[in-house]
Amino acid sequence: MKTRWFTQTLLSTLLLFTLLMPGAPTVAVQTNTSAPPQDIAHETPALSGDAHIMSNGTWWECEYPPFGYDLNGIWGSSDGALFAVGEQGTLLRYFDGMWNATQMGDGAHYDVWGFSAADAIAVGDLGGIYRYADGAWAGDGTSVITENIQLRSVWGSTPNDIFAVGVQYGGGSRIYHYDGVQWNKVFDAWPMMSVWGNAPNDVFVVGSGILHYDGIQWVENYDIPFQLYDVWGSSPTDVFAVGENGGILHYDGATWSRMDSGTTGHLRGIHGDSATNIYACLLYTSDAADEEDSVDLGGRRII
Numbered sequence: 093m094k095t096r097w098f099t100q101t102l103l104s105t106l107l108l109f110t111l112l113m114p115g116a117p118t119v120a121v122q123t124n125t126s127a128p129p130q131d132i133a134h135e136t137p138a139l140s141g142d143a144h145i146m147s148n149g150t151w152w153e154c155e156y157p158p159f160g161y162d163l164n165g166i167w168g169s170s171d172g173a174l175f176a177v178g179e180q181g182t183l184l185r186y187f188d189g190m191w192n193a194t195q196m197g198d199g200a201h202y203d204v205w206g207f208s209a210a211d212a213i214a215v216g217d218l219g220g221i222y223r224y225a226d227g228a229w230a231g232d233g234t235s236v237i238t239e240n241i242q243l244r245s246v247w248g249s250t251p252n253d254i255f256a257v258g259v260q261y262g263g264g265s266r267i268y269h270y271d272g273v274q275w276n277k278v279f280d281a282w283p284m285m286s287v288w289g290n291a292p293n294d295v296f297v298v299g300s301g302i303l304h305y306d307g308i309q310w311v312e313n314y315d316i317p318f319q320l321y322d323v324w325g326s327s328p329t330d331v332f333a334v335g336e337n338g339g340i341l342h343y344d345g346a347t348w349s350r351m352d353s354g355t356t357g358h359l360r361g362i363h364g365d366s367a368t369n370i371y372a373c374l375l376y377t378s379d380a381a382d383e384e385d386s387v388d389l390g391g392r393r394i395i
Contacts, residue, residue, distance in 0.1 A: 165203040165214075173209030175224065177201035183214060183222060183229045194229045196222055205246045205254070215243035215256050221275065234274040241266060245286045247295070255305075257287045257297050267297060267310075279303070279310045286322045290331075298323040298333045302341075302348065316341065317350065321360050326367040334359035334372055 163178035174186035181197040187209060199217025206212035212224040219237035222229050237243075241258040248254035252272030259265050265284040268275050284299030293307025298321075301314035318339040325331030329345030338355035341348045353359065353372075364370035 164200060167204045167206045167212065169206060169209050171209050173206070175204045175206050175212040175214070177204045177214045177216065183224075185212075185224065185229075196229055196231070202243065203245045205248055207248065207251050211251055213246055213248070213254060215246045215258075217242055219243060219258065221256070232275075234270065237268060237275055237277075243268075244284075247287045247289055249289060249292045253292050255287050255289065255295055255297075257284045257299075259283050259285075265299065267303070281310075281312065282314065285320065288323045288325065290325055290328050294328050296323045296325070296331060296333070296343075298335075302333065313348070316348070321358070322362050324363045324370075326364060326370075330367050332362050332370065334362045340372075 161179040161182045163176050163182070163184075165178075166174060166176040168174045172187065174184075176182075176184040176186070178184075179200045181195040181199070181201065183194040183196055183201060185192045185194075197216060197218075197220045199220070201214045201216035201220065201222070203216075204212055204214040206224075210225065210227075213232070214220075214222045214224075214229075216222075219235065219241050220243065221232040221235045221237065223232045237258075240262075241260050243256050243258040246254065246256045248270070252270070254270040256268045256270075256275075257265060258268070263283070265281045266277055267279040267281065267284070267287070269278045270276075281297070281303060282300040284297050284301075284303065286299070287295065287297045289295035289305075293305070295305040297303040297305075300319060301312060301316055302320070302323075303313070304311045318336045320333045320335035320339070320341070322335075323331065323333045325343070329343075331343035333341045333343075333348075335341075336358045338353040338357055338359060340351040340353050340359065342351050359372050361373040362370065
């Protein structure tokens with residue numbers, strides 16, 4: 093099983109939550125003495141910080157990689173490899189107890205997705221796409237993206253089926269797809285922030301709205317009550333999208349419905365390792381002092 097990892101900002105406090113079914117062990121992860129599972133992780137936007145939180149299966153630890161630049165995204169595999177990306181062209185790889193750092197590109201990298209300890213892809217400013225293969229990072233020579241665009245998120249079902257979503261500096265978003273030969277623009281949309289898929293024919297993109305790809309066409313839904321920042325699901329009938337002011341939407345395979353998180357803080361990321369063990373990341377601000385210890389979410393619980 094591939095895993096993904098939480099990042100943390102240092103200048104802004106992030107609270108980590110877990111959504112659990114009744115009867116499951118309650119695991120609060122506000123401190124490094126909690127016990128999240130080994131195979132739970134996710135990358136979230138690191139607004140300003142050079143560290144990330146990771147689980148070793150027993151507790152949460154704060155890790156400080158080299159370079160010291162702000163990190164924006166991170167991905168890990170179950171064999172212990174980590175890939176992290178950030179500001180100033182930062183590209184990091186952790187394996188066998190060591191961090192290896194590379195600086196490449198003219199701006200920031202915002203997200204990274206991997207397929208194994210030897211294969212990962214990073215995206216960022218100016219349409220930048222970088223591939224880790226054969227033991228090194230290099231510019232993706234298959235990219236035909238020339239627009240002045242920030243690629244904010246990337247996801248792939250296989251190394252030859254990858255989606256990336258970018259925000260244009262003049263407004264709007266574009267979705268790109270890699271088919272194993274080259275990258276191509278496949279859809280124009282309102283500003284979008286994150287992409288995740290359950291399969292090649294079941295892909296979600298969220299931001300100012302929700303887009304769904306069924307393998308043939310993109311279906312748009314802009315009738316949502318708040319801005320969305322991230323999306324993840326455990327199955328085609330169990331998908332979550334999180335966003336501003338504590339907003340959570342749930343998709344049951346047919347319709348999206350709103351869930352009450354009990355917080356007014358902005359939820360920046362979400363991921364899980366099963367339908368009953370889901371972590372969300374909250375950007376805690378001074379106006380979010382009304383945090384609840386736990387909130388019932390229709391049979392699940394946010395702690």
